[in-house]
Amino acid sequence: MDAAGTADLIITAKEKISVKRRVKGAVLRGLMYFAAALTTVLLAAIIGYIFYRGVPYVTWNLLSTKPSLLDDNVGILPNILNTLYIIVIALVFALPIGIGTAVYLNEYATNKKLVRIIELATETLSGIPSIIYGLAGMLIFVQALNFGTSILAGALTLAVMTLPIIIRTTQEALKTVPDSYREGALALGSGRWHMVRTVVLPCAMDGIVTGIILSIGRIVGESAALLYTAGMANEILNPVKAVTPGNPGATLTVSLYMYAKERGQFNVAFAIAVILLLITFVINVSAKAAARKLRK
Amino acid sequence: MDTTATIKKQKGIENFFHTMFLIFGLFSIAFVLFITIFLVISGVPAITKIGFFKFIFGTKWASTASNPSFGILPFILTSVYGTCGALLVSVPVGIFCAAYLAKMAPGPVAAVVREAVDLLAGIPSVVYGLFGMIIIVPGVRKLFNLPDGANLFSATVVLAIMVLPSIISESETALRAVPKEYEEGSLALGATYTETIFKVTLPAARSGVLTSVILGTGRAIGEAMAVMMVAGNVANMPGIFRSVRFLTTAVASEMSYSSGLQRQALFSIALVLFFFIILINVVLRKLTSKGEVK
Amino acid sequence: MTSVIETKDLNLWYGKHHALMDINIDIPEKQITALIGPSGCGKSTFLRTLNRMNDLIEDVKIDGKVLLKGEDINSMDVNVLRSRVGMVFQKANPFPMSVYDNIAYGPRILGIHKKKELDKIVETSLKQAAIWDECKGRLRTSALGMSGGQQQRLCIARTLAVKPEVLLLDESTSALDPVSTSKIEDLLLELKKKYTIIMVTHNMQQAARIADKTAFFLLGELIEYDDTEKIFSHPSDRRTEDYITGRFG
Numbered sequence: 141m142d143a144a145g146t147a148d149l150i151i152t153a154k155e156k157i158s159v160k161r162r163v164k165g166a167v168l169r170g171l172m173y174f175a176a177a178l179t180t181v182l183l184a185a186i187i188g189y190i191f192y193r194g195v196p197y198v199t200w201n202l203l204s205t206k207p208s209l210l211d212d213n214v215g216i217l218p219n220i221l222n223t224l225y226i227i228v229i230a231l232v233f234a235l236p237i238g239i240g241t242a243v244y245l246n247e248y249a250t251n252k253k254l255v256r257i258i259e260l261a262t263e264t265l266s267g268i269p270s271i272i273y274g275l276a277g278m279l280i281f282v283q284a285l286n287f288g289t290s291i292l293a294g295a296l297t298l299a300v301m302t303l304p305i306i307i308r309t310t311q312e313a314l315k316t317v318p319d320s321y322r323e324g325a326l327a328l329g330s331g332r333w334h335m336v337r338t339v340v341l342p343c344a345m346d347g348i349v350t351g352i353i354l355s356i357g358r359i360v361g362e363s364a365a366l367l368y369t370a371g372m373a374n375e376i377l378n379p380v381k382a383v384t385p386g387n388p389g390a391t392l393t394v395s396l397y398m399y400a401k402e403r404g405q406f407n408v409a410f411a412i413a414v415i416l417l418l419i420t421f422v423i424n425v426s427a428k429a430a431a432r433k434l435r436k
Numbered sequence: 437m438d439t440t441a442t443i444k445k446q447k448g449i450e451n452f453f454h455t456m457f458l459i460f461g462l463f464s465i466a467f468v469l470f471i472t473i474f475l476v477i478s479g480v481p482a483i484t485k486i487g488f489f490k491f492i493f494g495t496k497w498a499s500t501a502s503n504p505s506f507g508i509l510p511f512i513l514t515s516v517y518g519t520c521g522a523l524l525v526s527v528p529v530g531i532f533c534a535a536y537l538a539k540m541a542p543g544p545v546a547a548v549v550r551e552a553v554d555l556l557a558g559i560p561s562v563v564y565g566l567f568g569m570i571i572i573v574p575g576v577r578k579l580f581n582l583p584d585g586a587n588l589f590s591a592t593v594v595l596a597i598m599v600l601p602s603i604i605s606e607s608e609t610a611l612r613a614v615p616k617e618y619e620e621g622s623l624a625l626g627a628t629y630t631e632t633i634f635k636v637t638l639p640a641a642r643s644g645v646l647t648s649v650i651l652g653t654g655r656a657i658g659e660a661m662a663v664m665m666v667a668g669n670v671a672n673m674p675g676i677f678r679s680v681r682f683l684t685t686a687v688a689s690e691m692s693y694s695s696g697l698q699r700q701a702l703f704s705i706a707l708v709l710f711f712f713i714i715l716i717n718v719v720l721r722k723l724t725s726k727g728e729v730k
Numbered sequence: 731m732t733s734v735i736e737t738k739d740l741n742l743w744y745g746k747h748h749a750l751m752d753i754n755i756d757i758p759e760k761q762i763t764a765l766i767g768p769s770g771c772g773k774s775t776f777l778r779t780l781n782r783m784n785d786l787i788e789d790v791k792i793d794g795k796v797l798l799k800g801e802d803i804n805s806m807d808v809n810v811l812r813s814r815v816g817m818v819f820q821k822a823n824p825f826p827m828s829v830y831d832n833i834a835y836g837p838r839i840l841g842i843h844k845k846k847e848l849d850k851i852v853e854t855s856l857k858q859a860a861i862w863d864e865c866k867g868r869l870r871t872s873a874l875g876m877s878g879g880q881q882q883r884l885c886i887a888r889t890l891a892v893k894p895e896v897l898l899l900d901e902s903t904s905a906l907d908p909v910s911t912s913k914i915e916d917l918l919l920e921l922k923k924k925y926t927i928i929m930v931t932h933n934m935q936q937a938a939r940i941a942d943k944t945a946f947f948l949l950g951e952l953i954e955y956d957d958t959e960k961i962f963s964h965p966s967d968r969r970t971e972d973y974i975t976g977r978f979g
Contacts, residue, residue, distance in 0.1 A: 240460030269658020626813030
């Protein structure tokens with residue numbers, strides 16, 4: 141074929157948009173609308189159905205009592221408390237370590253190789269599935285450290301699991317602190333720690349808050365890592381007992397699993413699901429608000 | 437004299453905090469090492485006792501039989517099939533949805549869909565599991581006229597839904613990062629907007645899109661609770677409408693009453709799963725570091 | 731002389747900003763027309779109106795007519811228009827694909843998929859853009875590995891591959907070194923034998939060197955439009971004279 145031939149070919153081809161092109165374009169656009177609609181409808185269906193089944197059973201009695209086989213009562217107060225205990229204990233451990241790691245990586249570290257290894261380790265931690273955390277937590281905290289199946293063991297397991305989230309959000313926040321602030325502080329003769337404490341950390345506060353919110357979300361939603369670390373008990377524990385080894389307790393998610401899978405009490409399961417969805421919603425909204433504040 | 441004392445004290449404080457932060461930084465490394473070491477120590481004995489090939493390629497799992505047999509090929513294949521099946525649905529849907537969000541959707545619509553995606557990502561596994569138990573399992577049973585709907589197919593559907601949000605949000609980020617100049621160049625050549633999205637923007641974002649798929653793979657292969665609630669939990673070789681166990685659920689479902697070699701074998705399964713996850717992490721790292729060079 | 735592009739009372743607003751005012755211009759066939767003027771004078775906006783790239787920007791309102799060989803471009807299919815009026819941008823923007831796929835992109839969109847035909851188109855386009863010798867050995871490697879000047883000529887070749895009638899260049903040499911710039915200028919002088927070329931440039935020497943016609947824009951108005959020689963030797967408007975003698979802008 142000669143050059144003039146190909147030129148003719150193109151000139152004819154572009155006289156008008158071919159039907160094939162139009163159809164293809166319409167199909168692709170249609171698929172995009174479909175995919176977006178499917179995603180939204182899916183969410184609406186899941187949320188709608190769970191609320192429809194669960195809301196009637198979210199009663200004050202459910203929220204404020206513990207289950208009793210004697211008077212056939214079902215209550216999830218112990219599970220609510222256990223969830224709170226685990227959130228608090230996990231964060232008490234994860235926050236200083238996570239923030240400290242981020243500060244070290246961003247403000248102190250000079251050894252590039254060490255930074256790479258720490259970052260590789262946190263990435264690895266964030267990729268490990270919950271069930272593996274559950275097993276490792278069982279081996280390390282429950283057995284090796286002899287905490288027994290307990291709130292404490294579960295919380296420590298989740299502390300390790302949420303660590304990468306806190307490190308990441310804090311690091312992102314630290315990166316937004318302008319270097320001129322640091323130079324300003326250092327030029328005034330303050331030491332590095334003084335600079336971190338007075339200049340860097342206050343600026344990074346919003347990022348840390350985002351990390352806390354996301355971690356709470358992860359902890360509230362977690363179940364597989366808790367099954368064999370925190371256990372499945374439904375007794376009301378006081379805070380002192382919660383931090384003492386040997387006191388097991390099921391969180392909301394674990395109790396949902398038990399009610400649905402082991403006992404077939406679906407109404408209770410749906411009621412717990414409603415509570416979990418509400419928490420998810422609140423966490424999503426507040427994480428977004430915190431992130432927005434961070435960007436400003 | 438006084439000032440040297442203050443300086444000394446200040447130096448001491450500085451050193452203290454420097455060391456403390458360093459130790460905190462080393463925690464992550466220690467955790468990864470601990471997890472790996474504990475899994476290896478607990479997982480290797482059963483593999484050596486049973487025999488590597490018999491363990492990995494054995495097709496029969498009967499841990500509580502009088503003459504027990506510990507082959508985990510059914511779990512491996514179930515995990516692989518379930519993950520692939522889920523991705524088969526969620527990758528195209530996810531990419532099309534991401535393309536819509538990044539390139540087509542008018543502001544308010546995009547905000548609504550994006551909110552939906554974020555919420556889907558935040559819903560706890562057990563809630564998906566519950567939804568699957570009550571809606572998907574009976575639905576599958578009726579639709580295909582089966583005696584029981586708790587099978588690989590139902591589990592795959594649940595996994596597909598669970599993986600969808602991570603694919604959408606990662607891909608959308610990648611699509612948004614494509615320079616506008618590429619798209620302008622394509623439009624100026626007479627390509628339509630849709631052609632531009634699929635022939636220039638998506639190929640340009642391919643490493644990010646691929647990353648999203650790998651992340652989705654990790655999420656699917658590691659999911660335990662939701663799958664446990666809908667897959668039927670029988671150690672069959674996988675078939676679409678058979679009750680199956682995944683690697684994750686094989687560990688979780690027997691752990692509470694296991695002992696002896698059976699218990700050790702469960703840790704070996706966890707080790708295999710861990711190996712898969714590390715493999716995925718390595719691929720992911722390769723991919724993202726390549727993306728940065730560009 | 732036949733005109734290829736004609737505008738009639740062309741007005742354009744970005745929101746409330748009146749960016750082009752009553753532009754009437756006849757652009758002759760197979761000549762180089764340069765659009766000059768200080769930044770923000772509307773010359774690039776005008777150029778982007780000719781292949782309706784402004785359609786992509788929200789809140790743009792256009793009034794008046796643009797005719798391509800007598801046909802109103804607003805009644806044409808926009809994709810057909812853009813394949814007839816090609817555009818090369820300020821910053822070279824090869825796609826992140828191989829050299830070959832970059833050139834074959836346009837023809838493939840138009841439904842040409844036979845390897846033999848594509849091979850031919852790729853070769854002729856690269857030859858026309860005077861870059862064939864530099865890249866015939868690396869057609870399958872990424873276009874992003876080329877130098878800035880090569881990338882820009884590749885973009886010209888990519889535009890030529892869909893056989894446009896008009897070639898629009900939006901300050902396409904402003905980011906290049908003098909050697910690459912002069913290569914592209916030589917190329918344009920060669921291309922004007924077959925194509926009508928309209929170029930926006932900041933570089934008045936460039937306009938003087940290669941343009942047949944020059945149009946001077948100021949604050950959204952077309953102040954003067956004439957033979958390049960006339961514009962640069964005896965401008966009839968005071969403002970044109972001020973601009974080309976460097977008194978402002």
